Amino acid sequence: MRDRIDDIRARGAELVIVGNGAQNFAAAFREDFELDCPILVDPELRAYRAAGLRRGRVELLSPRLPLNALRALRSGSRQTGVQGDPWQLGGVFVIRPGGHLMYRYVSREAGDHPPVEEILAALEEEAKPIQEASPTSGAQVWLGRALSRVVDPFVVSSFDRTGFRIHSLTFRSEDLDVDLSGRRCLVTGANSGIGYETALALADLGAEVVLLCRNPERGEQAAERVRQQTGSSRVSLEIVDMSDLASVRAAAARLASAPVDVLVHNAGVLPDERAETREGLELTLATHVVGPFLLTRLLQSSLEKSPYGRVIWVSSGGMYTRRLNLEDPNWTRRDYDGVAAYAETKRAQVVLSELWAEELGGSPIVVNAMHPGWADTPSVKSSLPRFHRVMRNILRTPAEGADTVVWLAACPGARQSTGRFFFDRQERRTHLLPFTRESEEDRRALWKLCEQLSSEPSR
Amino acid sequence: MRIASKLSGIELSDWTGDREQLGTFWRDRPIVLVFIRHFG
Numbered sequence: 298m299r300d301r302i303d304d305i306r307a308r309g310a311e312l313v314i315v316g317n318g319a320q321n322f323a324a325a326f327r328e329d330f331e332l333d334c335p336i337l338v339d340p341e342l343r344a345y346r347a348a349g350l351r352r353g354r355v356e357l358l359s360p361r362l363p364l365n366a367l368r369a370l371r372s373g374s375r376q377t378g379v380q381g382d383p384w385q386l387g388g389v390f391v392i393r394p395g396g397h398l399m400y401r402y403v404s405r406e407a408g409d410h411p412p413v414e415e416i417l418a419a420l421e422e423e424a425k426p427i428q429e430a431s432p433t434s435g436a437q438v439w440l441g442r443a444l445s446r447v448v449d450p451f452v453v454s455s456f457d458r459t460g461f462r463i464h465s466l467t468f469r470s471e472d473l474d475v476d477l478s479g480r481r482c483l484v485t486g487a488n489s490g491i492g493y494e495t496a497l498a499l500a501d502l503g504a505e506v507v508l509l510c511r512n513p514e515r516g517e518q519a520a521e522r523v524r525q526q527t528g529s530s531r532v533s534l535e536i537v538d539m540s541d542l543a544s545v546r547a548a549a550a551r552l553a554s555a556p557v558d559v560l561v562h563n564a565g566v567l568p569d570e571r572a573e574t575r576e577g578l579e580l581t582l583a584t585h586v587v588g589p590f591l592l593t594r595l596l597q598s599s600l601e602k603s604p605y606g607r608v609i610w611v612s613s614g615g616m617y618t619r620r621l622n623l624e625d626p627n628w629t630r631r632d633y634d635g636v637a638a639y640a641e642t643k644r645a646q647v648v649l650s651e652l653w654a655e656e657l658g659g660s661p662i663v664v665n666a667m668h669p670g671w672a673d674t675p676s677v678k679s680s681l682p683r684f685h686r687v688m689r690n691i692l693r694t695p696a697e698g699a700d701t702v703v704w705l706a707a708c709p710g711a712r713q714s715t716g717r718f719f720f721d722r723q724e725r726r727t728h729l730l731p732f733t734r735e736s737e738e739d740r741r742a743l744w745k746l747c748e749q750l751s752s753e754p755s756r
Numbered sequence: 757m758r759i760a761s762k763l764s765g766i767e768l769s770d771w772t773g774d775r776e777q778l779g780t781f782w783r784d785r786p787i788v789l790v791f792i793r794h795f796g
Contacts, residue, residue, distance in 0.1 A: 298788075298790055305788050308786075309785055309786065310785060310786040310787055310788055311781065311785060311786075311787050311788070312787070312788050312790065313778075313781050313787045313788070313789050313790070314790050314792060315768065315789065315790070315791045315792070316791075316792045316794065316795045317794060318794060318795040320769055320771060320772075320773055322795035323770070323771035323795060324771040324772075325795070326771075326795040327771050335770055335776075335781065336770060336771045337768040337769065337770050337771075337776070337778075338768060338769050338770075338771070339766075339768050343766050343768075344763055344766045344768060344778060344791070345791055347759070347762040347763050347766060348759060348762070348763060348791060349759070350791055382794065383794065385793060385794065386793055387790070387791040387792050387793045388790075388791045389788065389789070389790050389791070390759065390763075390788075390789040390791075391786060391787070391788055391789070392759075392760050392763075392782045392786065392787055392789060393782065393786045394782055394783060394784060394785065394786070396758055396760030396761055396764065396779075396782070397760070398758065398759050398760055399786070401759065404793070407793060416788055420786055420788070497761065497765070498761075501758060501761045522765055525764070525765075525777075525779065526761055526764040526765050526779055527761060696762060
């Protein structure tokens with residue numbers, strides 16, 4: 298490829314190289330091959346993963362490997378040693394302004410490169426963008442289902458990125474081949490992680506997206522990034538602190554003027570120590586349960602104005618470990634445990650999702666909950682540093698964590714379900730342990746508690 | 757989600773340590789984006 302850099306530039310394009318080694322390797326690579334094009338390093342393999350490139354020991358074992366090595370030698374290439382991730386494979390993409398993908402080649406094994414002529418053809422004026430979604434094959438789905446049966450009984454191999462890759466074999470690519478133009482989607486906690494990726498994906502599908510964030514500066518930066526990455530101007534910011542009911546009421550009043558097609562309850566917190574809001578609510582209870590309950594109530598008529606209304610609760614796999622707690626939801630009579638408070642409120646979100654689905658049964662609004670698996674988000678890194686340190690190499694990307702949220706928000710078929718719980722686009726059980734089951738009385742008590750705690754204070 | 761959108765916001769360092777979002781490279785002109793298996 299480096300020999301054809303002039304041909305690439307003659308077509309008005311630039312060669313950009315990404316490697317997965319360290320910066321000094323890139324500098325040496327640049328000097329050794331006398332390259333004057335941008336050379337970037339991706340030691341965390343974020344771009345490799347986002348591009349869907351292959352990685353693994355099996356991929357490096359191929360009967361064609363000696364042939365590829367010979368071909369590389371004949372073309373003058375000399376490998377001086379592996380500098381970077383030895384199991385990572387490469388690929389080539391041609392991208393035009395506006396993000397149009399003109400060419401994609403994903404290497405199947407070491408030494409597998411695309412013909413340069415194909416790349417140059419993709420740079421020609423008359424070249425057309427390629428269709429990005431390819432239909433899912435029956436064999437792929439069969440393999441995905443078979444492997445899912447193996448990994449799903451184990452939390453680690455199911456919640457981690459291997460689990461996502463296996464589950465994603467069964468995803469129908471056409472599910473997200475949708476145009477959301479004209480839809481208005483609200484995403485709470487959208488300045489980073491899963492919320493950000495959800496907002497980005499929905500804007501990318503053509504929706505008008507409102508990022509509901511607590512911090513104006515970080516919120517605006519996120520909104521601007523979404524605008525830049527999608528080229529959409531219909532991306533706005535609404536400042537709201539989901540733990541502050543007065544803030545929720547004020548934001549809802551501003552947002553309720555137009556129909557709402559999708560409301561994603563994603564904002565989350567995991568404090569080390571008990572913190573109380575000015576209304577006297579424990580912070581996770583206010584942020585995950587009472588605030589979203591109130592926002593749903595206040596936006597109910599705006600959601601009903603849409604024929605596509607969807608409410609999505611972003612819960613957590615951690616909720617599987619806890620029962621709904623109605624004896625001391627505000628943590629005034631127990632020693633505070635942030636992880637337990639998080640899991641209990643995430644359990645409450647799943648129950649609330651079911652209760653809202655019943656409440657809105659006669660309306661066009663569907664309500665579902667999901668959990669994203671273990672994703673490498675800024676919140677996980679800051680709130681669970683030890684977990685992050687140990688697991689970071691197997692965590693999903695935030696985009697992978699957001700996939701089911703986007704699917705629930707956008708896929709036409711996902712509207713057939715309401716009051717259900719999803720993980721990796723599949724409906725899942727809400728209880729894995731018998732002691733976590735709540736009674737019907739508990740469920741009603743949760744609804745009553747939310748109504749009570751979110752009611753307007755008397756003046 | 758389109759590949760370009762997924763890649764666009766990812767910020768990487770170049771060989772000098774300067775950081776750049778991938779999306780800036782195709783903002784004004786086409787690019788051939790090559791992911792190499794490794795340096796070496």
